[in-house]
Amino acid sequence: MTTLSLLSVVSAPGKVLVTGGYLVLDPSYHGLVIGTNARFYTVIQSKDEAEHGTIAVESPQFENSTWKYTCGLNEQGVNVVQSSPEGRNKFVETCIKSCMKVVYEKVGEQALLSKLNGGLRIVIVGDNDFYSQRLQLQNRDLPTTMSSLRSLPPFCETHTTLGDVHKTGLGSSAALITSLVGAMFVHLGAVTSLENEADRVLIHNTAQQAHCLAQGKVGSGFDVSAAVWGSHRYRRFDPKVLEPAMDEQVNAKNLYDTVSPDNAAWDNIVTPVKLPHRLHMMLADIDAGSHTPTLVGKVLNWRKENASEAKALWDELHSYNTKVEQDLRELNASFEQDQQAYNQAIDRLAVKKASEWKSMDNLDAVQKTLLRLYENFENVRRLIRDMSEKSNVPIEPSEQTKLLDACMDRPGVIMAGVPGGDYISGGYDAIFCITLSDEASAQVEEVWRTWSEMSVGPLLASEDSNGARVEDLKNVNGLAQVVLH
Incomplete structure (x- = not known):
């Protein structure tokens, strides 16, 4: 069993855009986005027994949901190739590729190689509210009530594939990517703390790039922004900022220059807000x-x-x-x-x-x-x-x-x-x-x-103004049982 000292956990919340639907695509307008207490969790373990440079990703809530990648150096800086026969998970793959390039530029080749020595195991799970639990309740002969939902185990298996699952609209892909970027950056030494503003901006910018690249279009970004910062008034960034990085073949330096906290072209504005007491x-x-x-x-x-x-x-x-x-x-x-x-x-x-x-x-x-x-x-x-x-x-x-x-x-x-x-x-x-x-x-x-x-x-989810954060595995109900099986 891998020791907990070689383990990193980062979570990121789902979102509800209370005002600003459609308008947030235009930077002339803003929206009010409220974070939720439904979260995605990414757990990363360094493995002694794996081959050097391998990354194994598991999403145990779904069928056929293990993907393996091999990392190596090339003219782009670092190259990530899927090495397993399973179907492609574009969001995870794109995110890992982007993270590796940014880490390569941020910490240097030798530091990255030493972190990858033995390989990585990544487990990604989302709270039950990100997916419809109707079938779970039907299979248990339970009514569709909050009381029934509370009786389900955390991180329920969906008994379907990732492509066929019924999502509930809380921003699962944005929360997933943000938690994955945060966990990789923490584990590989690209950031020191999510409490550091520059580190949080680097996570945000990288998550926006990976999310947009995986989707094939540049959206407003409010969902990723909420996953990073929690509840706030959001005014979007100029989509032109991502133009140099909207290519899977972008090299490490150009990607890092694009997502760097020092890149003044990121003009999104985040103004914290929260639901008042008793609302x-x-x-x-x-x-x-x-x-x-x-x-x-x-x-x-x-x-x-x-x-x-x-x-x-x-x-x-x-x-x-x-x-x-x-x-x-x-x-x-x-x-x-x-x-x-x-x-x-x-x-x-x-x-x-x-x-x-x-x-x-x-x-x-x-x-x-x-x-x-x-x-x-x-x-x-x-x-x-x-x-x-x-x-x-x-x-x-x-x-x-x-x-x-x-x-x-x-x-x-x-x-x-x-x-x-x-x-x-x-x-x-x-x-x-x-x-x-x-x-x-x-x-x-x-x-x-x-x-x-x-x-x-x-859904059981309610408001939670907190954004992405580092977690203690032992303090998240049911997460240790899923990860340390």
Whole structure:
């Protein structure tokens, strides 16, 4: 058994884009992304018994999910070649290639070779919420409830291949790549700590390059950014920064120059934010039956063909997105100033429907902010539906609108929406609700449980503002059993 002293563990969270869907592709606008406590974990062990320069990657939650690579030096600096007959895992392979080139430039040839002496074993797993657990529950004759989900073992086997698994929209590929980059950099000595800002920027930039290269396109990057930094306001980078590195054959020096923290061309802006105290995020996976995901190109084509109309809509939507963030910041400040008064204010509103708050007498400052937050986000939803209708893209489909409205019709629910994204319309994928009390959360779960028009699968994940971090294997429930088998 490999000793724990030769082992590195890094985790990275999933994400929910609360505001800014589609808009985050344009650096003129920003989005509000909330991190989750659902995480991907990458564990790296140095192995004494393996051949020099070999890397074995395991993803034990899936069938046929072991990949082996051989590393060697060449004119690019370092070369990584798959040496196993299994099908290609483009995300893992691209990520390992990029990491090796960056490490080669950062620590030097001899230091890298000494770290690879004996080879590496890499195990990658994601929390259950990244994948639909419907089949797991059916096989156990359990209802689709949070209580049932809590009874499942951590890091469940999916009993399917990676290509066929049903994802829940939490950003699994971004979290996976970020945890893999972080673990490789920590294990191979390219970074000293994830608490060091320059080291975190290097992880971010490398993860963005690997993720975009594996996808074959440069997205907005908010999902990788959330995996690195957790909850924040995100303004995207200029995609031109990655142009010199969007090639699998890019050499080590050019790649390192591109992703280096010293490269001023990275102009993304990360402004930390978090959900205020007592605002609890709930998530559900939606399975609406057969449908065709609509690519973002359809929205962008509508925007191009209707430039003035689209700009007016996007500007108005951005204005309300910004107001939502300002409301959240005001609530955080109010809690810091007077926690007792803040909690009393929430207690009073939590027993009423948000639509009734405006008619209540003597609202205090916190309650007025909560009312504004509710109204501002309702305007966000209204404008998203306008965009959906005008572009003929089901961003918030009518079936989803009914479900979200039913959730909002319960006391203590302040927001309900469809998470935004880059490529696929949010509808038919997932929903989120933000509640003010445990009672409100229980009522939302009951709405989901009894909903008949679509299959609504609750997730256990909730908000967590923390980004990527180094973990202690022993402190992550179930991880040691998966890794040290």
